[in-house]
Amino acid sequence: QHSAPSQEIVLPANVQPFITSPIFSRTNGYLKAWYFDIGARVKKGQLLVEIETPEIDQQLQQSRSNLATAEANLKLAEITKNRYQGLLKSNAVSQQDVDNSIGAYNANVAIVQANQANVKQLETMQSFERIYAPFDGVIIARNTDIGDLINSGSSGDVKTDLFHIAQPEVLRVYVNVPEEYSRVARTGIGATLTLAEFRGREFPGKLVRTSEA
Numbered sequence: 001q002h003s004a005p006s007q008e009i010v011l012p013a014n015v016q017p018f019i020t021s022p023i024f025s026r027t028n029g030y031l032k033a034w035y036f037d038i039g040a041r042v043k044k045g046q047l048l049v050e051i052e053t054p055e056i057d058q059q060l061q062q063s064r065s066n067l068a069t070a071e072a073n074l075k076l077a078e079i080t081k082n083r084y085q086g087l088l089k090s091n092a093v094s095q096q097d098v099d100n101s102i103g104a105y106n107a108n109v110a111i112v113q114a115n116q117a118n119v120k121q122l123e124t125m126q127s128f129e130r131i132y133a134p135f136d137g138v139i140i141a142r143n144t145d146i147g148d149l150i151n152s153g154s155s156g157d158v159k160t161d162l163f164h165i166a167q168p169e170v171l172r173v174y175v176n177v178p179e180e181y182s183r184v185a186r187t188g189i190g191a192t193l194t195l196a197e198f199r200g201r202e203f204p205g206k207l208v209r210t211s212e213a
Contacts, residue, residue, distance in 0.1 A: 022161030029053035
């Protein structure tokens, strides 16, 4: 019997971790402490780094003071508004005075809301002082040490990733297929991976996607 037609293509491949990610800081400051070194296995959510950000801490303290002042002014404006509305019933004050007190109250409400938003923003910035592992993986690079000046990864300054984390349990294998075999390389076909480090062993797999290029 004739066997099913088959063709074997041997190509070099590039093996990479399923997930690999550089870890940057979202705030500027000085590195206070790091807790894992190269080769360490970390779990998602574990604390990697602590950064000192004295400017943000001071801004947050000042913003909370401004919020407390605004809340006190709002409370006074509310008392004044209620008092004027009560006096209006006996015609002890004019409607204009009542309107002024209501306007002052509404303005203080807006000021309190703005200060609350500012405090919340600075609290979020302060939370970036602690950097946590985004997924389970292995530290494959550490590019910082205690006392280093840390630049925010979102700023335009020169920046360096603090850590590089990889998830090596599941691997991605990339292969450049010559054009003459491009019609054969379709999703679902079988493939076998051999590695120089594991002589005599074969690792079966399937083609899961192509770039269609």
